[in-house]
Amino acid sequence: ESRPYLDSAHERFTQIDDQRQLAMVENCQAFVMTLQNQFRDAEMTYKSALLRAKSNDLAITEAEIETGLSNLYLFEGRYDLALNFMERSRQKYEQLEMRIQSANCELEIADIYLELNLLPEAASFYETAGSRFAELGMQAELARCSLNHARTLIRLGNTNAAANELDRAERFYDNEANLVAAGSVNLVRSQMLFDSGDLASAEIQNEKAIAAFEKGENIRLLLFARWMRAEIWARLGLIKNAVAELKETLETAGRLSTQAEYLCRVSLGKLTGDETHLLEAIEIVENSRGYLSSAELRTSFFEDKVAAYNELIKLKLGEGKFEEAFVWHERSRARTLNDEIGNRKDGPASNAKLEAIREELTWYHNRINRNSLANADERKKAQDLRKKAAELEAKYAE
DSSP states (O other), rough: HHHHHHHHHHHHHHHHHHHHHHHHHHHHHHHHHTTTTHHHHHHHHHHHHHHHHHTTTHHHHHHHHHHHHHHHHHHOOOOOOOOOOOHHHHHHHHHHTTTHHHHHHHHHHHHHHHTTTTHHHHHHHHHHHHHHHHTTTHHHHHHHHHHHHHHHHHHTTTTHHHHHHHHOOOOOOHHHHHHHHHHHHHHHHHHHHHHOHHHHOOOOOOOHHHHHHHHHHHHHHHHHHHHHHHHHHHTTOOOOHHHHHHHHHHHHHHHHOOOHHHHHHHHHHHHOOOOHHHHHHHHHHHSSSSOOOGGGSSSGOOOOOOHHHHHHHHHHTTTTTTHHHHHHHHHHHHHHHHHHHHHHSSSSSGHHHHHHHHHHHHHHHHHHOOOOOOSSHHHHHHHHHHHHHHHHHHHHHH
């Protein structure tokens, strides 16, 4: 609905040659294009706006555009550019003494480092941003910062400090009555306790998370929490309960979340010995371009994309099918090598079309994985995104 008004404004400001207003309008247009998944058009429009802002000394607008470009490149998986533009934006806000915006940039940079698994760098930025948010009294931002800082500390093995950050995040989210965010704290705490072997406490925290996500109607997080519950039950020896929970979760995950579907299929294959689930999980991996790393599952225990291969290899070894086990072992190694080659940017020019499709796939899967699925409209958008992604995957395979 906003597009026609923005286009009309752009046309009128062009007629009167108001470059300052054009820069601001183009920034808004690019933001809307990003939300509409027109990321190539968004990139071109952002760059046009950036040139106008620079030419007219619009420092604040320039910083805003750089933040928008950073978010755009983050969705595309182009982390070097995402970091570059966010840091440029942060520096401008620092020079302008806009401390709130500068602190927000630091938080975004920390999140990018966490996604890249650059944990010491992420922890450093979370500490800096957290101190600023505390000083400025920005409780919502401090809560988010503390939660992601805790995820980082867990992966660094500093569980005591992580527990303190989780306590602080939970306290602020409770004060805000932010039910789903508080549930996210419970989910991370459940994962940490599960990893340490405290299954009873892990189950308590997980049930709190499930209750929060159900009440808040956040299906995406609910899927992860239910998968986590099945993992806890399996470790407790409640295999039938775990299998039933995984199958029920899988029915929903298959329509809405590739990540949750992958996790459920690996767990089911491991618990039931049914290789069909593991083969389906492997197919998900081999159709993906590195989008199976969820922000909600930021502990090393849950990161391994070759888990499906490993479980299938174990299954084949247990059946005495050593040749098949060896084939799958080599295939998993080939997958790792393929990822490494696929991440290189110096390939032959003939791969330009494949690279463009891969970039689009990364964009769509990142949008899908960041969708909260909290209402019918968001769930419809997620289904549309998955349909488009499936079409691109078929195009890539062809």
